[in-house]
Amino acid sequence: MIAALKALHIAAILVWSAGLIALPLLLIGYGGARRQSRFSEFRLLTHYGYVAFVTPAAVIAVVAGTGLIFAAGVFDLWFIAKLALVSLMALVHAWIGHLIEQSGVQRQGAMANGERSRGYAMPNPIMALVIAIPAMAAVLWLVLAKPDLAWVAGLLPQFMLQTQDQSL
Structure with missing residues (x-):
């Protein structure tokens, strides 16, 4: 069961990561398309x-990863750092989706007003690559090295390291 979840998780992470690299490159390559056929x-x-590809892969990666958390019982500090980086990847994913959506909305608005559209003047999608690629590399390093991050606990306030003995 754990091996199947790991295989599914790794495959989904590969597709998701490839999409987080490919989509910004597509936005850069086609973003200023002037002809309707190119647009x-x-x-x-x-x-x-x-x-159809990147978002389902992200969902599958998160669901399979969540299943692995409980199946393998991984609750170490390196894992918390990995979750923080995966959250950063999810934010980049959402931002790329926003850029894709806005590229169509801005072009349609300009066409409806009879303007000659130059495309959507979006923020530079390279920023997505600048954030996502180091996050992906750090996730890979954390998973493979499983470093001892006990020194991080020394930087945290004491109340964050102990239970508060409160119930819901």
């Missing part, structure tokens, strides 16, 4: 890539 191709690639 239609751009929208098809980015929209379906995001909706």
Whole structure:
């Protein structure tokens, strides 16, 4: 059971990570498309890539990873750091989706007003790569090295390291 969950989790992480790299590159390559045919191709690639491949892979990765947490009983400090980095990857994922959505909305608005559209003047998608690639590398390092992060506990206030003996 654990081996199957790990295999599913790793495969989903690979697809999700590839999408977090490919989609910003597509946004850079097609973002300023002036011809309708190029813009239609751009929208098809980015929209379906995001909706049909990258997002389901992210959901599967998170669900399989959550199953692994409980199946393998991993509750170490390196794992908490990994979850923080995966959360950062999820934020980048959401931002890329916003950029994809806005690229279509801005173009449609300009076309409806009869303007000659130059495309959506979005923030530079390279920022997604600058954030996502180091986060992915750090996740990989944390999972493979499983470093002892006990020194981090020494930096935290004491109340964060003990139970508060409170019930819901």
